[in-house]
Amino acid sequence: MITINMPDGRTFEFKHVVFDYNGTLAEDGITSNLVKELLRELAAKVHVAVITADTFGIVREQLQDVEGIEIIVIGSGLDGTEKARYVQKLGSETTIVIGNGVNDQPMFFIGGLKIAVIGPEGASSGLLAAATIVVKSPEDAIRLLLKPKRLIATLRC
Template structure:
C-alpha cells in the first residue's frame, strides 16, 4: 500500500495499480523499455492489474513472467468494462494509468488517474479525466516509486 496525504486533494491509500496496455505499457504491441523492471519494483507496494482490449493480440506474451493480473476484455464497451474493473477493486484504493479514450472512465473513477502521452498519443478525453498527466509510462510509474512526486503535482 502507498499512503499519501495531499493537502487540498485528500488522503490516498493506494493498493491497486490498474494499467492499460497498448499506448500505455506498450507501443504497437511491444512492451516499452524499462517497463518490466518498474513493474517488478512496484509489485512490493501495489497489486498490479492490466486491463486491456489487447488491440495487437500479444499482451499475454509481452507480460509473461511479470507480477501482473491480466484481464483481456471482449470487444465492445471496453470503456465501461475498464471502469467496472476499477470499481470491483475498490476505486478509492486504485490508481489507474492509461492514454486512450476507452481509459477515460477508469481514470475518472480511480482515486488517482494518470494519463500518459507518448508514441500512441493520448486522447483529449483521457487527459481531461486524469488527475495528473505524465510524459511517458516511466514517469507515471516513477510517481508511484517516489510518491512525493504525486504530492508536488496535486497539493494546493
Template sequence: MLDLNIPGRGQFNLHHLVLDFNGTIAFGGELISGVGERIQLLSREMEIHVITADTNGSVVRQCEGLPVTVQILKSENHTDEKGEFVRGLEGVLCMGNGANDESMFAESDLAIVIAGREGCATATLLKSDLVIEDINDGLDLLLNPKRLIATLRK
C-alpha cells in the same frame, strides 16, 4: 499499499495499480523498455492489473513472468468494462491514454494519463489528475511518491 497524504487533496491508500496496455505500457504490442523492472518494484507495494482490448494479441506473452493480473476485455463496450473493473476495486490509481480509459479514470482515486507516442484521448485527459509523457516517468512517481505529492498538492 502506497499511502499518500496530498496537501489540499487528502489521504490516499492505494492498493491497486491499473495499467492500460497498448499506448501506455506497450507500443505496437511490445512492452516499453524499463516498464517490467518498475512493475517488479511496484508489486511490493501494490497489486498490479493490466487491462486491455489486446489489439495486437501480445499482452499475455509480453506480461509473462511479471507480477500482474491480465484482464482482456470481452464486451462490445470497452469503456464501460474498464470502468466496471475499477469500480470493483478499492484504492486505485490508473494509468492509460485511450478514449476507452475515460470510465476507469472516472472511477479511480487517482488517474495519470500517459501522452506518449500514441498521444492521449481528450476525454481521458480531462478525467486525469496528472499528464505524463513517458510511462517510465509515471511509474517512477510511484516509486518516489514525494514527487507525485509535490505535483498534486494544492
C-alpha cells in the same frame, strides 16, 4: 500500499494500480524491458492489473516474465465500461488508473488518482480532461508511484 501524506494533513492510500496496455505500457504491442522492470518493482508494493483489449494479441507473451501482475483481456470494440467495473470492484477510491485512450475514460471518471500517459501513440483529449496528472511516458507514471513524494507538489491544493 502507496501512501501519500500531504502537507495539509490529507492522506491518500492506494492499494491497486490498473493500467491500460496498448499506448500506455506498450508501443505497437511491445513493452520495453525498463517498463517490465519498473512493473516488477511496483507489483512488490501494490496490486497491479493490466486490463486490455489486446489489439496485437501479445500482451500475455510480452508480460509473461513480469511476476505479480494480473492480466485481464477484454473483448475488442467495447467502450471501456468493463474497465470501470473492474476498478469499482477493487474500490475506486483506493485505485490508481493509468491510460491513454477513449476506452480508458470510464475508469478515469471513478479512479482515486488518474494518470494519463502521452506516449508515441498519443492520448485522448477527453482522457486528458479527466486526468489528475499527465506524464510523457509509462516510465514516468510508474516512477511517480515508486517515489510517491514526487506527487505532493502536483496534488497540493
